[in-house]
Amino acid sequence: MELPEIKIVNVVGSCDLKTPMNLEEIYPLIENAEYDPERYHCIYIRTPGIKRLVTIFKSGKLNTAGSKSIEEAKSAVLDVVNKLTELGFTDKKPEVKIYNLVANMGLKKEFDLEELSEHFGAEYEPEQFPGAVLKIENPKATFLIFKSGKIVINGVKSNEELENAVKWILEKLKS
Template sequence: MNIENCTCVFKILPGTQRFTSENFLAIARNGINTEYNPKRFHAIIMRIRHANYKTTAALIFQSSKVVLTGVPRPEFALRMAWKVTRSIQKSYSAAKCKEVWAISVRCLKVTNIVGSFRCNNKLSIEQIYRHLKIQNKLKKMNKQIFYEPTIFPALRFKMMEEGYKAVSILIYISGRVIMTGLTSEKQLNNLFYNFLIPLINKFPRL
């Protein structure tokens, strides 16, 4: 299972402090690779380029909350958060704002990991669908299962078990599998090796 990207959130200012309107505009005006159009979206968008020509986008809100999207892996979250924070510190310094000392990375949390996997063979998702429905009826599993091939080409199901309630899985006939809603690599690996691999190995498309 490959990790495609992650979403993270953190706070810039302590407690319930917010950016003043002047300081918030200073970030937009003096920041590198930033854009701010309050008529379209009420957050500053900052783009951070890194290896392999990929980009992480930071959505900076006046509440001092920051949402990072496109983080390559969970272990990169802190590095990306500090890149944003240092850029904001430089914007503060350029605008001669006095509260530079208050800017830091606080309460950093990974909120979503997207993982993908491709089987060597095609999958019989009709059989997987029937199997999961039967397991649900027998109460051996607890999942919301959807398969409407005329509407969407993949089998979709949401995990309802404790600790995995935000996780959704897509399984395509081609053998491609996508998982979203995970919050740690441990959670991803546990679900992948203990549930997903045994499931898809049972139902190859012959």
């Protein structure tokens, strides 16, 4: 089965240095960092021209969002960890865990969302949201299906889960 073009639009991940971080000390030493303790309790690091964000919390946890691939998300976090190591704030080399991939694809057909919700048990409340919401357990994924044929997939944690979710929905929509 040939898959349609699948575009990853957001990858969310994190790691835990298990070391408290002194944000006031770290902030001035990190390029492209934002820190306003009265507004938020973390340092935001944005790379100019890229819609990716890495956050550092006092607890030593780092989060990332906005990457377009798993590799990019892991690299973004590890670049910050390496900078913290270089500055003497940690000596840990944590594993970056991926918690969510968001992807979309377009099928060249329109859907009757009422029929789809009846047939698959998807939630469809057009007064509240213009798409049908279909959740599955294996692989664990959520699909937002729109009349136009656009489908947003989220909740998967790997490229393999994403591919399996896409195969699953295409097979169901064929029948």
